[in-house]
Amino acid sequence: MASRAVVVVPHQLQREEGKQKKVAGEGKNRQVLQDISNLVVTAPAAQGKINAKLPAPSEKNKKPVIGIINGGPTAGKSGVAKKAEAAVNEKSAVSGRKSREGASRKNARAFTSILSARSKAACGLTSKPKDPKVDIDAADADNELAVVEYLDEIYQFYKLTEDENRVHEYMALQPEINAKMRSILVDWLIEVHHKFELMPETLYLTINLVDRFLSVKVVPRRELQLVGISSMLLASKYEEIWAPEVNDFVCISDNAYGKEKVLVMEKAILGKLGWCLTVPTTYVFLVRYIKASSAPSDDELMENMVYFLAELSLMHYSATILYCPSMMAASAVYVARCTLDRTPFWTETLKHHTGYSEDELMDCAKLFHTFHSAAADSKLKAVYNKFCSPQHGAVALLSPAGGNLSAK
Template sequence: MGSKENNPALVRPSNYQGPRMWGSKFVKEVGPNPRPALRDVHNITTRECPRKDVAECKKNVQDLQHRPVTRRFAQLLQQHPKAVQDVDQEAKKLSLYTSNSSGLVDCEIIDVENIEDEACDAHVPMFVKHTEAMLDEIDRMEEDENLEDEDPIMDIDSSSSKDPLNVVEYIDDIYAHYRKSENSSSVSPSYMAHQPDINEKMRAILIDWLIEVHYKFELMDETLFLTVNLIDRFLERQTVIRKKLQLVGVTAMLLACKYEEVSVPIVEDFVLISDKAYSRKDVLDMEKSMVNSLQFNFSVPTVYVFMRRFLKAAQSDKNLEFLSFFFIELCLVEYEMLRFPPSMLAAAAIYTAQGTLSRFKQWSQTSEWYTNYSEDELLECSRMMVTFHQKAETAKLTGVHRKYSTRKFGYAAKAQPAEFLLDH
């Protein structure tokens, strides 16, 4: 037989191993100790193999190793627990293999014009294909996750459209009016500076006591928030001596009961609860003074009306509701919280309660839409609520903490404070 080197259709070395591809020629590699390349054949290319597949594989492996662990990626890794490890090991093998290869290898030339695509596929190592397929699958799954995780704004009134008490046709207009009027019904956060005989601590003692009175009388939530609003608005307009501060408190609660309650406690009940420090005449005289000073304006948007709406937007359950009201009542006692409008207090209380229960920050697009507050706008107020929660049990005034440490309120006060919200 003639020499194989003189046959242009087939040149095979004795240590033939694997396929390579240059342009339209199919090139096969040899072992680790190749003899010098055949350079006297005119159709053998002399440029070095770029090994693009190796570089691409290494990049894919690095992308896979440093990829953020999303929920979909974590699920994929659970299904294929050895996938990343196997890819990494194969990449190391490939790195060792290519480090021993330099220049051209001994090869044979086969005309393969019609099988170029098949040869290219055969040239790429299987683990490279596996890595690329795995990354493509992760990308596809994460795209699906992004679509699933899009937080659409829900229509929170659609489910109650048939209930006339929800006035769905007017609810947006009602709350738009509340937002416009809440500032006019709020008080200056520095009004106590004009009171010569009382201070912030006395106000805190009064409201903490009234929270307990409200609880013992089993009054509606609306009554408590209107009571505090009436007290602050009256003290902003009228100078009050120290010994009549409690009288202002019980009278404000009497007026709030007349406005909100179906069954109203009588005047003698408030005289008795104040240990008969005041007479019936004293209460009625203070009542006249308050209604005239406030010009009979009791229709004001308190924190409560915003709480009901925002809790609905947050799709709350009882635990979230109890904890949110716990934070709000802690704020009622604190004079410094008067600088926040009622709507912000309500939104921040729900945001803080969600973080306390879930142990991470969350604020949905639906909540942001209906409250008109972003997460960043709520952080300052929320952090103050967390500090109140931290000291609620050991503070001098513990009426709110005792109230929300009962079974009736789901032991909300016993929740661990969301201290992670304090991190800047």
């Protein structure tokens, strides 16, 4: 059946217009429908929209439905059709309102979050991105001698075994020796080590052997220097490619001890320590932690400062008995970074490789800071003079950390 055009009566338009004004007055928050002109649609098109929501009417009751889109006057509509069309229009209006509200809520910030952000900014608590953890072994990936695949496991093993050969309070067992005498011996051994141009590993192992032997054997004062040169002889044989001869140590001690006495003491040290020379000294950890501190590039000034602080700590008995080698190495790196103003003072990379947080290092770091502050005025100047030379960056001449560390 062909569709018929519907003529809209003027008084119907007036009633419909009044009805729309009344609805707009009752609810101002409802969206105003847009006027997209009085397009007249035929019954099949309108019926298609209705049938999307309602079951298809029977052929008997089917009537042509003609109306104006978006709320215009309608003619020939059944009551169900009018309700359905009104529901569709209302649904579209509500959905439009919700979409606008959702967009505005999405873009708007809550008042509480704005106040919190301003408070944090005023207190200096604005969150800063963490420094990324650096792969310090990336440059050595192709170096077979670096054994990058095993480094993490090796240092985990060092951390587990460092307490096995660590010395504790032993001066109470030595009736003729005190901490000051030990400091004088270590100062002299550092000077001998520097004169013989030995490897750093040799120095740290020498001091380890001296302390371990003194912790298990009572030594007369007259033999303390003999223990020192015999320990350095052992460490040189263990670490050096070309170790000094026994006569070199006899000569450097001004012939205070003969060759036979040096060899007898060497044998006594090995016997008391069970021939155990493979121990994780502070130097073992220093190498790794300096690499973690300087990554991704080398920093010679930082390296010299760390070694300066670490060798200062070798002379102090208090540091040796209070802290394990790994903590002493980590503290030396931390104080060096504070002294040279390398910010941040403690990074995520260092925390990962050392296993220590900044707070855990603070007591040991303050002790190292004390050693640095007193180095220039100390009578024992072997370490200070060594690191005043340009060869070691003259780091001993730099001012201590000051406010960077003392303020903590």
